[in-house]
Amino acid sequence: MTFVLIPVLIAIAALRLWMRRRRRQTSPRSSRPWLASIKSDVGLVAVREMRERFRGRIFKVGTLFILIVVGAAIIIPALHNNSKQPPQMIGVVGTSPASLRATVESSAKGVGDTLQFVAEPDVQHARADLRSGRIDLAIVNGSQLVIDRPLAATNSSVDSQLVLAVAKNVGITEALQAAHLSRAQSETLAAAKALPVTSIQPGKKSSVNSTSLIGVILIFVMLSQYNTWTLIGVMEEKSSRVIEVLLSTVRPIQLLTGKVLGIGLVALAQASLIVAFALAVSKAVGSNLTHGTAPLVLVSTLVWLVLGYAFYCWVYAAAGSMAERQDQVQSLALPLSLPMIFGYIMALTQASSGSPTVLLKILAYLPPTAPFAMPVLVGFGAVTWWEFLCSVLISVACTFGVARAAATIYRRSILRTGGRVRIREVISPAR
Amino acid sequence: MVPPSTSRRGRSNPQSPGCPTLCNLCPVANVLHLEGLRRRFGTLTALDDLSFDVPSGQVVGFLGPNGAGKTTTMRAIFGLTDLNAGVVKWNGSVIGQSDRRRFGYMPEERGLYPGMLVGDQLSYLGRLHGMTSTDAAAAATEWLERLGIADRAKSKVEALSHGNQQRVQMAAALLHGPELLVLDEPLAGLDPSGIDAIGEVLAAQARSGCCVIFSSHQLDQVEDLCESVVIIDHGRLMVTGGVDELATSGPRRLVVRVDGDRSGSWATGVAGVTISEVKGGEVRLVLDDDVDSDSLLTLARGAGRITEFVFERRRLSEVFREAVG
Numbered sequence: 001m002t003f004v005l006i007p008v009l010i011a012i013a014a015l016r017l018w019m020r021r022r023r024r025q026t027s028p029r030s031s032r033p034w035l036a037s038i039k040s041d042v043g044l045v046a047v048r049e050m051r052e053r054f055r056g057r058i059f060k061v062g063t064l065f066i067l068i069v070v071g072a073a074i075i076i077p078a079l080h081n082n083s084k085q086p087p088q089m090i091g092v093v094g095t096s097p098a099s100l101r102a103t104v105e106s107s108a109k110g111v112g113d114t115l116q117f118v119a120e121p122d123v124q125h126a127r128a129d130l131r132s133g134r135i136d137l138a139i140v141n142g143s144q145l146v147i148d149r150p151l152a153a154t155n156s157s158v159d160s161q162l163v164l165a166v167a168k169n170v171g172i173t174e175a176l177q178a179a180h181l182s183r184a185q186s187e188t189l190a191a192a193k194a195l196p197v198t199s200i201q202p203g204k205k206s207s208v209n210s211t212s213l214i215g216v217i218l219i220f221v222m223l224s225q226y227n228t229w230t231l232i233g234v235m236e237e238k239s240s241r242v243i244e245v246l247l248s249t250v251r252p253i254q255l256l257t258g259k260v261l262g263i264g265l266v267a268l269a270q271a272s273l274i275v276a277f278a279l280a281v282s283k284a285v286g287s288n289l290t291h292g293t294a295p296l297v298l299v300s301t302l303v304w305l306v307l308g309y310a311f312y313c314w315v316y317a318a319a320g321s322m323a324e325r326q327d328q329v330q331s332l333a334l335p336l337s338l339p340m341i342f343g344y345i346m347a348l349t350q351a352s353s354g355s356p357t358v359l360l361k362i363l364a365y366l367p368p369t370a371p372f373a374m375p376v377l378v379g380f381g382a383v384t385w386w387e388f389l390c391s392v393l394i395s396v397a398c399t400f401g402v403a404r405a406a407a408t409i410y411r412r413s414i415l416r417t418g419g420r421v422r423i424r425e426v427i428s429p430a431r
Numbered sequence: 432m433v434p435p436s437t438s439r440r441g442r443s444n445p446q447s448p449g450c451p452t453l454c455n456l457c458p459v460a461n462v463l464h465l466e467g468l469r470r471r472f473g474t475l476t477a478l479d480d481l482s483f484d485v486p487s488g489q490v491v492g493f494l495g496p497n498g499a500g501k502t503t504t505m506r507a508i509f510g511l512t513d514l515n516a517g518v519v520k521w522n523g524s525v526i527g528q529s530d531r532r533r534f535g536y537m538p539e540e541r542g543l544y545p546g547m548l549v550g551d552q553l554s555y556l557g558r559l560h561g562m563t564s565t566d567a568a569a570a571a572t573e574w575l576e577r578l579g580i581a582d583r584a585k586s587k588v589e590a591l592s593h594g595n596q597q598r599v600q601m602a603a604a605l606l607h608g609p610e611l612l613v614l615d616e617p618l619a620g621l622d623p624s625g626i627d628a629i630g631e632v633l634a635a636q637a638r639s640g641c642c643v644i645f646s647s648h649q650l651d652q653v654e655d656l657c658e659s660v661v662i663i664d665h666g667r668l669m670v671t672g673g674v675d676e677l678a679t680s681g682p683r684r685l686v687v688r689v690d691g692d693r694s695g696s697w698a699t700g701v702a703g704v705t706i707s708e709v710k711g712g713e714v715r716l717v718l719d720d721d722v723d724s725d726s727l728l729t730l731a732r733g734a735g736r737i738t739e740f741v742f743e744r745r746r747l748s749e750v751f752r753e754a755v756g
Contacts, residue, residue, distance in 0.1 A: 044558050052547065241542030245603060248509040248536040249559050251528060415511055417540075 041250045045258025046265065053229070053266045062225065063270055070278050073214060078285040087114040088162055089134060091126045094141035103173045104139070107165035137163055143174070211294040212351040212379030215301030216372050218274065220344040223308050223371065226267040227316040228333065230260055234320030234410075235329050243414055252411040260313040264306070271305050300378040300388075307392065308371030311399045312340070314406035321414040322421040332420075343369030351376045365391050367398040461487040461522055461610050463508070463642050468517035470503055470666070477503040479666035481517070485611070485644045490637045492657035492674075492747075493646040496755050500666035501646040502539050505613050509536055521611070532561050535609030539616050539646075541600050543588045549575070549599050550584035553606055560607035567606065574602035578628060594625050601629060605636070612636055614645035618652055630656045654747040662754045669754040678744035685716040685724065686743050691735030701730065713739065 053059050090104060101117065108115045118135055120126040123146075126138035130148045136159055138146040145167050151160050176189055234256075237243045246255055275298050319332040343363060350360045356377055364373035364383070370391050377383040413421040463485040470478040477500045485491050495501050506512040508519050509531055521530045544552055550571055557567030575581045578598040583591060588599060597620065604612060612633070618626050626649075633656060637643045644661075647653050653660065654674060662670040670677065684707070689697060695706055695714030703719035704727065718724070724742075731737050 041559060044555070048555050052544075237544075240545055241538065241540040242544055243542065244506075244511060244538040244540065245536065245542050245556065245600075246559070247511055248534070248538075249528075249532050415506075 041254045042258040042261065045250070045255055046262035049233070049259055049262025050266050053263065059266070059270075063273065066221070066270075066274055067277055070214070070218075070274055071281050074278060074282050075285050077210075078282070087116040088136045088159065089116055089118055091118045091120040091129055091135035091138035093120045093123055093126050093138060096139065096142065099173060099177075100139070100142050100170065103169050104166050107169045108162055110165055113162050137166065139166075139170070142170070145170075211297045212376045213348065214278075215297055215375045215379075216344060216347045216351060218271070219301060219305050219308060219371050219375070220340065222267055222271055222305060223312060223340060224337065226263055226309055227312050227336075229263050230313050231316040231320040231323075231329055231333060231336075232326075233259060233263065234317050234414075235323045235325075238321060238414055238417070239324050241417075247415070252414060253407050256314075256317055256407060256410050260317055264309050264313060267309055268302075268306060271302060275302055294379075297375055297379045300375045303392070304371040304375055307367075307395045307399070311367050311371075311395060311402060312336075314399070314403045318406035318409040318413075321410040322423070322426070324417060324420065328420045339368035340372075343372035347372035347376045351379065356380045356382045365394055367395040370395055461640070461642055463611055463644070464520040464523070465504070465508070466518050466520065468504065468507055468519070469515045470500075470507065470512060471515055477666050478507070478514075478517070481663060481666055481668055483661050483668055483671050485642045485661075487610075487640050487642045488637055489643065489658040490633050490656055491642075491644040492653035492660040493644050493663075494648075494650070494653065494660055494751055495646075495663040495669075499664050499755075501663065502615055503666075504663070505536075505538075505615050505644075505646070508611075508613055509534070532559075533607075533609060534611040534613065535604035535607065537600055537604040537614040537617055541596060543596065543599060543603070545589035546587055548584070549580075549586055549588060549591070552588060553599070553602055556603045557606045560609075562607055570606040570608075571602065574606045575599075577632070578602055593620055594622060597621060597625070598628070601632065605632065609636075609641060611642040612644070614643075616647060617645050618647050618649050626652060650746075650748045650751055660747065660750075662751060664755040670750060674747065677750045678747070681745065682720070683718045683722075683724075684743040684745065685718055685727070686739060686741050687714050687716065687727075687731050687737065688712050688739035689714075689731050689735045689737055697730055697734035698727070701727070715743070 088108065096117070105115055118129070120129065120135075120138060123138075123140055126135070126140065126146060129135045130138055130146060133148075136147070140146060145163065147163055151163060172189075176185070181189070237246070243255075279295070279298065315336055316333075319336055320329065323329045323332055346360060346363055346369065350356055350373075360373050360377065361382075363369040364377050364387075366373075374383070374388065374391055378388070409423070409426050412426040416425075465484070466482050468478045468481040470476075479500075481500065481504060493501055493504070503512055507514055507517075508526070510526070519526050524530075547555075550568070553571035553574070554564065554567040557570055558564060562570065572581070572584065575584055578601060580591075580595050580598050583595060583599075588596060591599065597617075601614075601617065604614065614633075617629055617633075621629065630652070633643050633645065637658075657674055659673050660671065660677065661668065672680075687695070687698070689695075693709075693712040695709050695716075698704055698706055698714060698716055701722075703722040705717045706714060707717050708715040716727075718727075728737070728740060731740065
């Protein structure tokens with residue numbers, strides 16, 4: 001939690017300092033109308049974007065769909081884990097001394113099962129009950145186990161484990177008794193615990209890894225969705241020619257900033273809703289999503305969703321300003337999405353593998369892939385707070401550079417109609 | 432410079448003739464000043480040292496053949512195209528963003544958000560021009576009513592007909608009460624009632640002291656609507672002046688119809704008189720300055736009964752053709 005809290009605290013402190021400095025700068029002068037107008041225009045554009053997106057059917061249906069998928073992804077495994085196995089019915093033919101019962105119960109406990117003994121009058125009845133499924137296992141005269149179907153070599157179900165454990169332990173108990181050990185000695189030996197085994201490499205943290213996987217998928221889906229919105233939104237403003245009306249009163253950078261800000265806030269709202277929903281559902285059903293470092297991974301996912309959007313939105317907006325038709329958008333979107341797809345696949349693979357590689361650590365510092373790689377590293381607990389902060393700062397610095405370049409491309413190409421604008425036409429300094 | 436003039440339809444110019452700048456007598460005396468505009472697109476020269484003024488209180492027609500540079504000029508006013516040289520001024524100062532907020536613009540290629548509600552769209556555009564949300568909503572309602580589409584406020588723009596979309600676009604240019612109205616082809620594609628509605632709005636805006644300039648290829652309508660015109664070709668200024676002034680400039684033109692002399696032989700050989708056209712008994716004469724029209728009337732009377740004897744104004748289309756070759 002430290003390496004999320006510290007950057008957040010630093011960001012809040014920096015923001016407060018900046019606001020105080022601005023207040024000091026503005027107070028001697030009565031007003032700065034141009035600054036107010038810039039803020040107001042960006043805000044107006046952002047609010048329009050948000051309102052139109054929130055109103056849209058795509059947003060409503062999409063959010064509902066994601067919530068259903070996330071809810072199912074949490075609830076179904078939790079229900080599966082929490083569901084109480086019915087007790088294993090053990091038929092007993094003949095006498096069943098307390099030592100035998102104790103051995104059987106101990107074996108059941110060892111495989112995480114519960115038991116219920118059923119007295120069977122004879123073997124025939126026991127066989128009939130086995131066939132009908134009324135009992136799972138029959139112990140005949142304390143010396144023979146009978147089951148309905150033979151055990152498969154690869155069978156690892158609870159039932160099979162129970163049968164094997166009972167067979168082994170009852171056999172051992174009999175052998176101990178045959179060795180004329182006292183009951184107490186036999187029970188002590190029967191209750192022997194296996195030695196604890198420790199490994200040098202850390203084991204899989206399944207709950208954290210599943211959270212990382214969900215986080216990476218969420219980031220990829222949302223970045224793809226919202227960057228496409230930005231791309232198409234800019235293209236539509238150009239193709240519908242409303243851009244000329246807007247730019248007659250608003251500066252290109254204001255319009256662009258308002259647009260990406262509005263869509264970004266919609267994305268953040270949707271992501272926050274999904275994360276809050278996921279946490280609430282997991283708490284309600286007792287999922288392991290709220291245990292260990294999983295909440296940290298979720299917070300990290302949100303942080304990198306914002307940073308990832310901030311980085312990519314400018315690129316997509318610049319690309320949108322160069323297109324005028326849907327087919328042009330598609331040809332532009334594919335190369336832009338390649339770094340995202342690469343980062344996504346790498347992060348997904350690493351999250352599933354159980355241990356981070358050097359490549360993942362490198363990708364966590366590259367702004368195009370960091371939104372996918374860094375949350376996975378956080379999930380592994382393989383990153384310190386200052387490494388996290390370092391990656392955030394690199395991403396923020398690169399975002400400023402990308403935004404600057406994108407604004408230039410946008411300004412030069414948004415009013416150029418009559419076909420797709422080529423990148424070399426807008427980056428030439430001699431224009 | 433486009434001179435201040437008095438409308439042929441009796442509209443008075445709120446700016447005193449010859450008034451150089453703002454003064455106490457003029458309620459509004461804004462001037463748009465374009466000075467030495469140059470714009471090249473590769474090898475094409477779109478604007479070539481173009482200069483003219485647009486005074487307030489007039490509807491100014493901005494004319495020129497296709498590719499003359501009209502749209503580029505209008506875009507230059509709003510900073511939508513980079514200029515290689517020249518400057519656009521508003522009341523003597525280079526136009527800035529805050530000035531443009533007080534201007535209204537209707538581009539040649541109409542542009543609105545297709546999926547947005549008409550009322551919302553107008554309110555949004557009004558707010559971008561600095562209006563409060565309440566004022567913008569009220570102005571949107573008012574302009575939709577004035578333009579006859581009040582019932583479409585809750586419709587999406589894409590659901591409107593072309594003509595109604597054009598009216599919405601017009602409302603978008605007007606709702607913030609602009610000081611300068613720049614309209615690129617506002618009459619294109621409109622039916623006669625639409626043209627009348629837009630024409631009335633433009634005249635009212637000019638009466639209220641707004642600078643109005645619009646481009647059009649419909650010269651008859653321009654002649655009816657405008658007090659002044661600016662004609663450009665190949666990015667250069669060809670002609671500018673009041674419509675009345677241009678119509679009456681040059682040699683006098685006389686149309687005479689005489690029963691019994693449909694060929695106009697009575698005027699043949701008269702010094703200083705040239706027969707320019709004879710059509711259906713109507714004889715068009717071009718008179719030198721020293722020709723006395725009374726003596727011509729006497730001559731015509733001698734040839735037969737006069738059924739028509741009228742001095743003719745030059746049509747704007749003739750002025751245009753002469754200007755652009």
